[in-house]
Amino acid sequence: MEKRAGEAARRWLADQGVIQVRDGWVSDEKPDVVLTAGQVAHSYAADVFAEDVGAADQVQLAFGLLDLLDEYWVTYEIRIADDSEEGPLPADALWNGYRQRLEAESDAETVTYSLWVDWFEDHTTSDTAFAEVLGRDIERVVADRSEPLIRRARRVLECSGPVRWAVKEPTYRTAMRIPALHHAVFRGLLTSFHDLYGDLEPVAALALLDQLDLPTNTQHRAELHHVLTAGHRNHYRSSGAWETAVRSCF
Structure with a gap:
């Protein structure tokens, strides 16, 4: 294609x-x-x-x-x-174009960057965009588990930080049924905290983080756990919280 x-x-x-x-x-x-x-x-x-x-x-x-x-x-x-x-x-042509390239074996950095800055950071479009590229398909991803669908899910989850928590959290929970997507969910949680427009609910995000099967040495896992436990929602709205977490976890 x-x-x-x-x-x-x-x-x-x-x-x-x-x-x-x-x-x-x-x-x-x-x-x-x-x-x-x-x-x-x-x-x-x-x-x-x-x-x-x-x-x-x-x-x-x-x-x-x-x-x-x-x-x-x-x-x-x-x-x-x-x-x-x-x-x-036309929605079909637009989102099929994104989905096909998110599923392809070739590098998709340009496509995921576009999703992040053009569609996900704009809250007039992020709900629809997230639903089109993953939210509506996540049950099919879990049932099918084909490499292209897993690849699409991983790429979308990793750049989904700006999407509203209420929109993406059910998709995160469903994606966790696939072990191969646990690290992508973690990256989604991490960017949800660090992105300027990132969105999360600390208690719910912490519950998801604690259920992820990740290597014990996963970079920034301990720091993310620390800031979520303290109730922080976003790096830019909690000045110094991440730096305090880094010192505490050192």
Whole structure:
């Protein structure tokens, strides 16, 4: 899927006069100037949503451009298009695009970063985004336990810190039925405390933390246990709490 979408995007770029060379990309306008993937993304990603095709096809082309360039700016333009006067984008095309790439074996750092900063940190979109990429599927993940679904769940859990606690906590509890996801739940709890927009309930989070089967030397587990026991909700709203925990656990 990703390869086909990427090749479609490559053909689309060629129609815009942009082709890949050994050291980067060149355009018909300035054939002697080698462009980086980031420069191509900044110059052309928005143009995808001006194409005279259906919105779902625009989304598919944009994700193909992401596959080809692996640049965050492409995902940023997807978010902007969804929030534009012509938006929202078709939900099936949008979230299928995210789910497919979260399940893929290839690196998904750009996709998870986009989820984190563009969708999860914005509380007007985080509930829906989290539900679409994992919340509605978590029971299927537990029942199926296929590698792609486990991979998607792990990636989403690890970047889910900004999602409202009431939304993500049931998913955390269900995910804990899969031992392979325990560390991802831990990372979710840790970022829920440390992220500027992170959200958790200390008592409930501590109960989950105590049920996780983690190596005894798991980094920051003791410190997280300390701050949750003390009732702290967020690093930035409890000045000095983490530093005190580090000293206490040293």
